[in-house]
Ligand SMILES: [Fe+2]
C-alpha cells in the first residue's frame with residue numbers, strides 16, 4: 106500500500122471537487138485506512154515492518170491534524186467528549202513511540218499493536234458516533250475545516266520523517282563481576298552506616314564530670 110494523497114483520502118477522494126471536500130469525509134477515510142492496516146497486520150502479513158511503519162505514520166499525522174484543526178473547533182462548541190478524545194490521542198502517541206524501536210514480528214509488538222488497535226477502534230467509534238455528528242449539528246463549517254485539513258495533511262506528509270531509532274543500550278557493564286575485596290568493602294561501609302548511631306557518653310565519663 107503506497108502512501109499518496111489518493112490512498113490517504115480514501116481512494117477516489119482526490120477526484121472530489123474543492124467544494125465537495127469535507128472534514129468528516131476525509132477523517133473517516135483515514136479511519137478506514139488505518140483499520141485495514143491493523144487487519145492486515147493481525148492476519149499475519151509478511152509485510153509487518155512496512156505495515157507497522159504505515160500505522161505509525163498514518164496515526165501520527167491524523168492525530169496532529171485533528172488536534173490542530175478539529176479539536177479546537179470542538180472546544181468552541183464545548184463538546185464534553187473532546188477532553189477524553191485528547192487523552193486517548195496521548196495514549197496512542199505513547200504507544201506509537203514505543204512501537205518505533207520494536208521488531209515488527211515479536212510477541213511484544215503483536216501485543217502492543219493489538220492494544221493500540223483496540224484503543225483506536227474505541228476512539229474512532231466515539232469520533233464518528235458522537236463528536237462528528239455534534240459538529241454537524243453545530244454551526245461549525247465542516248467544508249472549510251476539510252479544506253484546511255487537506256492542506257495541512259499534505260504539508261505534514263511532505264515533511265514527515267520517521268524518528269530516529271534510539272541507540273541500543275550498551276551491555277558493557279551488564280553482568281560485570283565486582284572484585285570480592287571491593288564487594289566486601291562496600292558491604293562493610295553499608296553495615297557501618299547502619300550501626301553508626303550517635304555515641305552516648307560512658308557512665309565513667311559522666312561520673313568523673315559530676316565529681317569535678
Ligand atoms: Fe482522533
Ligand SMILES: [Fe+2]
Nearest residue numbers: 132171229232
Ligand atoms: Fe480520527
